[in-house]
Amino acid sequence: MPFLLIVAVMVLLAVAAPLVAPVDPNTQNLLARLKAPGTVSRGVTYILGSDELGRDVLSRLIYGARISLFVAFSSVLLSGTLGSILGMVAAFYRGWVEIVIMRLVDIVLSVPAILFAIITVAVLGPGLVNVVIVLALTRWPRYARVAYGQTLSVANMPYVRLSHFMGASWIRLLGRHVLPNIAGSLAVVATLEFGLMVLFEAGLSFLGLGVQPPMASWGAMLSTGRNYVATAWWIATFPGLALFLLVLSINLIGDHVRDRLDPKAR
DSSP states (O other): OHHHHHHHHHHHHHHTHHHHOSSOTTOOOGGGTTOOTTEEETTEEETTOBOTTSOBHHHHHHHHHHHHHHHHHHHHHHHHHHHHHHHHHHHHHOHHHHHHHHHHHHHHHHSOHHHHHHHHHHHHOSSHHHHHHHHHHHHHHHHHHHHHHHHHHHHTSHHHHHHHHTTOOHHHIIIIIIHHHHHHHHHHHHHHHHHHHHHHHHHHHHTTOSSOTTSOOHHHHHHHHGGGTTTOTHHHHHHHHHHHHHHHHHHHHHHHHHHHHOTTTO
């Protein structure tokens, strides 16, 4: 699968960024600003060109992949954990617990995700950690909805009811019997959400609400590059292309995982 290879290469580059990046992504060389791809200046070859401060675009692209993947993985992990637990608890306990949790899900889903993220970042302030927290708080309802629906069907199975009658705690029931049966559906959601998290991080950084300079981010590079599209097209083109390839590959992987885990598709 070529799309799996693309994601693997980007993950490898992100992990080994200090080893594979040609130069420090924050090193400025004003004498080499806005140089075209392939330009050599002071012994440094700018393979993908340089930006408005003379920084190597390739190095910043590699370090930007580290930021995007870290934010996406962390936010998916946090939102998936929070949403899955709340969804299972709502379906298992029912009553007022179900009403409170599911109405909270409806409230969060009623607000556009990117708008909710922008408002929350504006309140908490920009930064890497805050972006992760904001994205996790924004996207957990989707996991809650899936976990809630799947738990309702699993909780009525004979072996789950028997374990409950025999005195098994709710933690044991959810962790031992329910979670393994709904993990496949949650994995599909997480895979598809991963691509959205990459886009949301890039969007927030593009607006100046994500990671702050001098840290490299694809969204921030796109924001800077839009001012130099006519004179230095490479500043925005290469981050945009990397963002396109990563999100497309992740979405294709999500479709493949969904097909593999869906009995009807098989």
